[in-house]
Amino acid sequence: MLAGLVVAVVAVLVVVGVTPLGMSPPAPERSAAEGFSAGRAMRLLREIAAAPRPMGSAAAARARDTIAAELDALQLAPHVQTAAAVSAFSGRVAGTASNVVGRMPGRDSSRAVLLVAHYDSVPASPGAADDGRGVATLLETARALASGPRPRNDVIFLFTDGEERGLLGVRAFLREDPWAYGVGVVLSLDSPGSSSPVLMYETSPGNGLLVREFAAAAPYPHTSSLMYEVVRRLPIEGDFRPFVSAGVPGMSFGALDGPGYYHTAYDSLANFRAASLQHEGDTALALARRFGDLDLWDLYREDVVYFDVLGRLVVVYGRGLVLPLLVLAAVVLGVAVSLAAQRRLLSLRGLGIAVLLTAAILGVALLVMAVVWGMYRTAYAQRTWSETGVVISDFYRLGLVLLTAAVIVAAYQWLLRRLRPWDLAVGALLWWLVGAVAVAALFPGASYVLTWPLIGASLGLLGAVLLGERALHSVAGVAVTLAGAAPGVILMSSATHLLLMSAGLKQVATVVAVWLVAGLLVIPLEVVRRGVRLWLPVALAGTGFVVLMAVGSTVAFDAEHPRFTSIHYRVDESGVGRWQTVDRIDEWSGQFLQEELLRPFHDAYFPQMGVRTTIVGAAPQVRLAPPVIEVLRDTATRDRRTVRLRLRSARGAPVVSLLVHSVVGGLTASVDGLALQGWDTTILDGSTVRWWFDYYAPPPGGIVVTLRFAAGPAVLLRAVDFSYGIPPQLAGLYDRRPPGMLPGRIGDGTLVEQTLRLPALRAASPPATP
Numbered sequence: 088m089l090a091g092l093v094v095a096v097v098a099v100l101v102v103v104g105v106t107p108l109g110m111s112p113p114a115p116e117r118s119a120a121e122g123f124s125a126g127r128a129m130r131l132l133r134e135i136a137a138a139p140r141p142m143g144s145a146a147a148a149r150a151r152d153t154i155a156a157e158l159d160a161l162q163l164a165p166h167v168q169t170a171a172a173v174s175a176f177s178g179r180v181a182g183t184a185s186n187v188v189g190r191m192p193g194r195d196s197s198r199a200v201l202l203v204a205h206y207d208s209v210p211a212s213p214g215a216a217d218d219g220r221g222v223a224t225l226l227e228t229a230r231a232l233a234s235g236p237r238p239r240n241d242v243i244f245l246f247t248d249g250e251e252r253g254l255l256g257v258r259a260f261l262r263e264d265p266w267a268y269g270v271g272v273v274l275s276l277d278s279p280g281s282s283s284p285v286l287m288y289e290t291s292p293g294n295g296l297l298v299r300e301f302a303a304a305a306p307y308p309h310t311s312s313l314m315y316e317v318v319r320r321l322p323i324e325g326d327f328r329p330f331v332s333a334g335v336p337g338m339s340f341g342a343l344d345g346p347g348y349y350h351t352a353y354d355s356l357a358n359f360r361a362a363s364l365q366h367e368g369d370t371a372l373a374l375a376r377r378f379g380d381l382d383l384w385d386l387y388r389e390d391v392v393y394f395d396v397l398g399r400l401v402v403v404y405g406r407g408l409v410l411p412l413l414v415l416a417a418v419v420l421g422v423a424v425s426l427a428a429q430r431r432l433l434s435l436r437g438l439g440i441a442v443l444l445t446a447a448i449l450g451v452a453l454l455v456m457a458v459v460w461g462m463y464r465t466a467y468a469q470r471t472w473s474e475t476g477v478v479i480s481d482f483y484r485l486g487l488v489l490l491t492a493a494v495i496v497a498a499y500q501w502l503l504r505r506l507r508p509w510d511l512a513v514g515a516l517l518w519w520l521v522g523a524v525a526v527a528a529l530f531p532g533a534s535y536v537l538t539w540p541l542i543g544a545s546l547g548l549l550g551a552v553l554l555g556e557r558a559l560h561s562v563a564g565v566a567v568t569l570a571g572a573a574p575g576v577i578l579m580s581s582a583t584h585l586l587l588m589s590a591g592l593k594q595v596a597t598v599v600a601v602w603l604v605a606g607l608l609v610i611p612l613e614v615v616r617r618g619v620r621l622w623l624p625v626a627l628a629g630t631g632f633v634v635l636m637a638v639g640s641t642v643a644f645d646a647e648h649p650r651f652t653s654i655h656y657r658v659d660e661s662g663v664g665r666w667q668t669v670d671r672i673d674e675w676s677g678q679f680l681q682e683e684l685l686r687p688f689h690d691a692y693f694p695q696m697g698v699r700t701t702i703v704g705a706a707p708q709v710r711l712a713p714p715v716i717e718v719l720r721d722t723a724t725r726d727r728r729t730v731r732l733r734l735r736s737a738r739g740a741p742v743v744s745l746l747v748h749s750v751v752g753g754l755t756a757s758v759d760g761l762a763l764q765g766w767d768t769t770i771l772d773g774s775t776v777r778w779w780f781d782y783y784a785p786p787p788g789g790i791v792v793t794l795r796f797a798a799g800p801a802v803l804l805r806a807v808d809f810s811y812g813i814p815p816q817l818a819g820l821y822d823r824r825p826p827g828m829l830p831g832r833i834g835d836g837t838l839v840e841q842t843l844r845l846p847a848l849r850a851a852s853p854p855a856t857p
């Protein structure tokens with residue numbers, strides 16, 4: 088009876104920890120004009136996320152027009168800022184970004200509040216979440232702001248282009264748009280997830296004031312300084328970081344559920360939840376109003392520790408309190424331990440053994456879970472579509488947690504039969520103390536996850552010690568230890584859930600978290616052991632096993648879990664068209680690549696992906712104008728040769744690429760004056776490619792590329808232009824993709840090639856000196 092109560096209470100605490108609370112239902116289209124309505128925002132999202140809108144595509148241009156028209160209707164004087172930039176991730180990728188920017192003048196502006204979202208998507212994804220939801224949120228926020236009292240500060244709405252191609256839009260904005268100067272605070276909205284509340288997961292350094300304002304303004308605040316510690320150490324691709332590098336303070340928001348749908352065709356309206364959009368909008372609007380009325384000249388304060396409690400309130404305190412709280416935890420634990428020793432509940436020898444054996448439990452659990460994970464992967468290896476990550480679902484995580492808990496509870500029960508529960512309880516809390524000290528020293532923002540639970544559990548232990556041996560049988564003993572453990576169970580569950588969703592730390596983080604939580608529950612576990620004996624670990628293991636098997640049995644290629652398969656039509660410089668794929672041949676791509684299958688080449692070229700192994704086969708001929716390489720200047724001085732050329736897609740393709748197909752020495756390159764980088768040498772077509780680069784959304788007149796390299800022998804250049812989708816005149820000849828198949832991340836495409844041979848050139852020999 089008592090045992091059942093303990094299990095039920097712990098289960099409830101875990102559920103409370105991982106359940107995203109604090110989301111209001113989506114407000115309908117006809118709701119108060121000054122408020123954010125997910126109903127109105129969904130109407131915009133349906134328009135924007137109707138199709139994939141990769142940089143340079145017609146769909147991206149339509150999204151841009153929609154955004155500009157909406158801003159225009161709100162009289163926010165939108166302009167399209169067009170400028171070239173080089174990718175933040177690769178010196179071999181550049182493009183002409185077209186950002187849409189609107190501005191709402193304030194009553195008496197100090198500096199501007201800037202809200203940013205990107206309107207481009209990856210090629211095969213409609214990007215409902217990434218970042219269609221951010222775009223819809225900005226537009227509906229602008230409308231709500233315009234309907235309410237005018238803020239003091241100007242509010243800028245920035246819709247960036249080419250985020251997915253390396254933050255091209257935001258880099259172009261920060262370098263060239265005059266509005267980039269005088270921004271006082273930036274609020275960035277970009278989500279991989281489509282159904283959870285948005286988390287405020289990153290801030291600029293010196294976040295004390297930002298976090299307090301967020302806590303005061305957001306109606307359902309969801310945040311954690313644990314994420315600040317984790318995320319700022321990760322190479323996250325997003326529009327927020329360039330602002331921080333430019334010295335602009337701000338915060339970044341996103342729904343982090345997933346990552347199953349992220350960057351796939353799954354990221355569509357069908358998988359999108361309006362409640363998540365309402366939460367994003369309520370947060371964005373509240374913060375725009377809050378910072379809209381604040382003096383934005385000096386937002387820098389000391390970093391703080393912060394976390395939300397059930398999405399209702401935010402606990403915020405200065406980092407100066409991290410050490411005193413840790414000392415408090417150690418003192419409470421010390422009092423409990425000395426009192427227990429005084430009452431002869433503990434012995435030094437027993438405690439020593441308990442410290443060693445509780446650590447051994449962690450080792451055993453890590454080992455067992457590594458074996459289970461390995462077996463699980465092997466069992467479902469042929470049927471995983473791990474590229475989507477859909478298998479890593481909440482159910483999968485649940486199964487993993489249940490199995491881990493079974494191992495750890497069984498180990499504790501085994502030890503409890505041999506050692507005194509008091510020794511084990513103190514041994515486990517000593518490990519908590521070690522962890523709390525280490526985390527406070529290394530990641531002060533994450534210290535709350537260990538320090539507060541340790542204070543709670545030590546108080547619980549103190550209460551149990553005062554009850555003495557009675558604590559092991561009585562409701563009072565269970566109540567006092569469970570109450571002490573409650574903050575820890577909730578905080579650890581929620582922290583682990585956040586880490587599993589975002590950082591991808593899977594088995595190890597799960598095992599460590601379950602081990603830590605079990606360490607808070609030693610006295611209640613003793614009560615359970617006496618009550619239900621072996622049934623608890625058996626039930627945990629059985630349920631975990633059933634859940635994992637159920638998840639595994641859904642791992643198959645079907646309409647809900649499609650196989651990714653793409654086809655490309657490629658015309659070489661002699662005008663011959665071929666089909667090719669970078670994926671496996673399957674039932675669908677087999678109709679393109681039939682019996683005339685050629686041997687695999689290493690000669691495919693894909694923008695941004697470089698050289699890929701492909702399968703190539705014969706295809707019907709379609710006349711497509713090849714890209715044009717026009718030499719503007721070709722000179723040599725001393726031992727250096729400079730070639731200026733204009734590169735242009737005659738068919739208006741959204742991506743053009745240039746490959747230097749010969750080994751040349753000391754190559755440097757620039758496009759329209761922007762330096763390019765990323766040199767290496769690759770074998771392609773049996774010959775060597777010295778260098779290549781991709782340019783997105785080139786202007787109709789083309790781009791001017793300047794190459795400098797060692798003068799000497801002839802050089803072979805190849806231009807490739809890439810458009811999304813296969814030629815329409817061919818598409819009708821083949822079956823459409825059946826359910827269960829989707830275009831992969833790069834999508835279908837058409838590539839047309841052209842080569843140009845630059846003849847040998849050496850500098851004229853210097854005039855003979857007399």
Ligand SMILES: [Zn+2]
Nearest residue numbers: 217218277278
């Ligand atoms: Zn994004």
